[in-house]
Amino acid sequence: MKKTALIYHSKHGSTEKYAKWIAEETGADLFKDGEVKAADLAGYDRIIYGGAIHSGGIMGIEFLKKNRKKFADKEVLAFGVGLMIDDPDTRQQCLEINFRKKMAGTPCWFFKGAYDPAVVKGFDAKVMGVVKKMIKSKGEFEVTKNELEILDVLENGADFVDRSQIAEFVEYLKNEEKQS
Secondary structure (H helix, E strand, O other), X not given: OXXXXXXXXXXXXXXXXXXXXXXXXXXXXXXEOOOOOHHHXXXXXXXXXXXXXXXXXXXXXXXXXXXXXXXOOOEEEEEEEEOOOOOHHHHHHHHHHHOOHHHOOOOEEEEEOEEOOOOOOHHHHHHHHHHHHHHHOOOOOOOOHHHHHHHHHHHHOEEOOOHHHHHHHHHHHHHHHHHO
């Protein structure tokens, strides 16, 4: 049986929920990003990293990139949590941003997250304000359905976090166990 470490970076809690659910389903040891070092993972066969998607980047993914050589003998996987991640173009962009060069080909899954405008502060709130203005400034016939959905989420919030989203990922992990 593969000994699995799951490291996660969660800003508002969605990624943490998914990480805990995956750990429950697979028996992975759970670590919060910043509280584990690469040396602590020497005894693991599999490393999973999960983080929120922010401007196309998976938050904290640098941990995997920085330690890729140390993890060369391990199975490395990732997951990202974002609001509009069900769009194929958005997923492709995320893969291109996060998994270049030596990280290319790293298996990655995507789960939909949550957004509460009442808790978003500082720089993030400013960025969301700019996005809202950009969408609202478009003409009635220029705005896309996807942009209207984004605007609705930014103004009213949404919670798409659902344990059923991890089913395919957990099944993959369990099938990998059977094949080992």
